Amino acid sequence: MRPVTLDDVAARVGVSGKTVSRVVNGDAHVSPETRKRVEEAVRDLGYRPNLAARSLATARSNLIALFTPTSGLSHFFSELTHSAIRTCRKHDHNLVVEEFDMHAPQVAEIYRRGLRSLGCDGMILPSPVCDDLALLDALDADGVRYVRISPAKEIDRAPAIISDxxxxxxxxxxxxxxxxxxxxxxxxxxxxxxxxxxxxxxxxxxxxxxxxxxxxxxxxxxxxxxxxxxxxxxxxxxxxxxxxxxxxxxxxxxxxxxxxxxxxxxxxxxxxxxxxxxxxxxxxxxxxxxxxxxxxxxxxxxxxxQPISSIAAQAVTILVSQEVPESRTIVCPVELIIRDSTGHRTS
The missing domain is CATH 3.40.50.2300 (Response regulator)
Structure with a gap:
């Protein structure tokens, strides 16, 4: 069977393909009644947007990039990556993971040689990559949006998420x-x-x-x-x-x-x-x-x-929405978890 198309949904509802497109892409300029009918038809017919076509039409790649270290992957980077993948899926995006050497990052060159050609919609930059000013300059020059995680330099330069x-x-x-x-x-x-x-x-x-x-x-x-x-x-x-x-x-x-x-x-x-x-x-x-x-x-x-999953989810959400958050720096609360490795002094 051929895939269900946008025109199939439009024919079922009795509206134009442009109206269906607006509903699918979250455009607010559609009446609630029409939106409901289109959404019901989308579910009934099993319509799935053509992400490649959507990318061409909107000049977006539906890709988010994340830098992680090449070796000794810690819990922080592991959880950050998995949460970013899950959140990207919710937004019909894919995560591109690029490795770097923690001790000689040279991430600006990594970006120029590979990631630049992918045209990613945004990048998640954890520490220490988030403080590589050559990379930030390259991204700014190319108009690529990015979210920094725990930066130490020029904190107000771009949206940043920091644990307390x-x-x-x-x-x-x-x-x-x-x-x-x-x-x-x-x-x-x-x-x-x-x-x-x-x-x-x-x-x-x-x-x-x-x-x-x-x-x-x-x-x-x-x-x-x-x-x-x-x-x-x-x-x-x-x-x-x-x-x-x-x-x-x-x-x-x-x-x-x-x-x-x-x-x-x-x-x-x-x-x-x-x-x-x-x-x-x-x-x-x-x-x-x-x-x-x-x-x-x-x-x-x-x-x-520290809320690592939430940090990744917030970063992805900022990038896919293409909106500037109300606060350029988001500070996430942390919590002391007391377990058995600490006890009263006995001598």
Whole structure:
């Protein structure tokens, strides 16, 4: 059987093809009664829009692009990608995923060599790609719309979606303090991750506001951990074990550690166990993201839940609607999720 066409729907309802097209494309200039009749005919006949023809007619590709790192895909990027795919489908769009090297992004060149020719309707730019000014200049020059996720530079340049990293890290600090902990460790993210210094500084501020001092806090940079590991050992679990070896074999050792993400926290718990240190009776550990690792690890990890799925959905919605949001910067609330990896200080 041949596919049902727009003209078939028009004939069933007794209106012009142009009227059916307006209904299908969400045009407001159609009476409610006519719209209802057309929508009923679309359902009854099983009409599906020809997306290729629609793209030609509207000069749109129905493609949204998303940059993700080539290796060590974290929970954040995995959830961001899956949510973007689901939301694109709801809007009759497809997601194009382009990989980049986290340590040498060169994303402007990646765009020029490949994505530019696709004519994407918009791009989702997570950190650190969102702060690549050469890429932003190229997109602006080509008139390509984009949404930035957690940018650190020129934040008002384009629509941006940011989790409230600072309030989440402060909540962890207050939680640690309320449990009686007084010696702390914090494991940062990589330097190019814009949220890393925000989480680190907010955690430190939370400890100081609670009554602690800088001398009570050991800061461990993930970049330093990476330099001590061999090739292929740069995933969060490996880095977390390395963090445990670095922070927990000195005296006095921290009795509570906050890590940049849940994968680091899971690795740190494993490393602590190897050293004979029990979590949480001898050490409290907290992460960030509320990933699958946090829920499946033993003990389950106290963490900060950020709405990754919602962030991706909002980004796609902004791009497909081609409307400028009321606020150029959308700040998403986060939530402290308390689980078994944190407990009261016992000594």
């Amino acid at each position: 990293h600072a309030s989440g890290a402060r909540a962890v600090a207050r939680h640690f303090w309320s449990l009686g902990h007084r010696r702390f460790g914090v494991v940062t993210g990589l330097p190019h991750q814009a949220s890393s210094p925000i989480r680190r500084d907010a955690f430190i501020a939370g400890i100081l506001e609670s009554g602690g001092s800088l001398s009570d806090i050991a800061i461990l940079e993930m970049q330093d951990l990476r330099s001590g590991l061999g090739p292929g050992s740069h995933r969060g679990m490996d880095l977390g074990r390395a963090a445990a070896a670095s922070l927990l074999q000195h005296s006095p050792r921290p009795d509570a550690i906050f890590t940049y993400n849940d994968e680091l926290a899971a690795g740190l718990i494993s490393g602590a166990r190897d050293l004979g240190i029990d979590v949480p009776s001898q050490l409290s550990v907290a992460g960030f993201d509320d990933s699958e690792a946090a829920r499946l690890c033993w003990p389950a990890i106290t963490t900060v839940r």
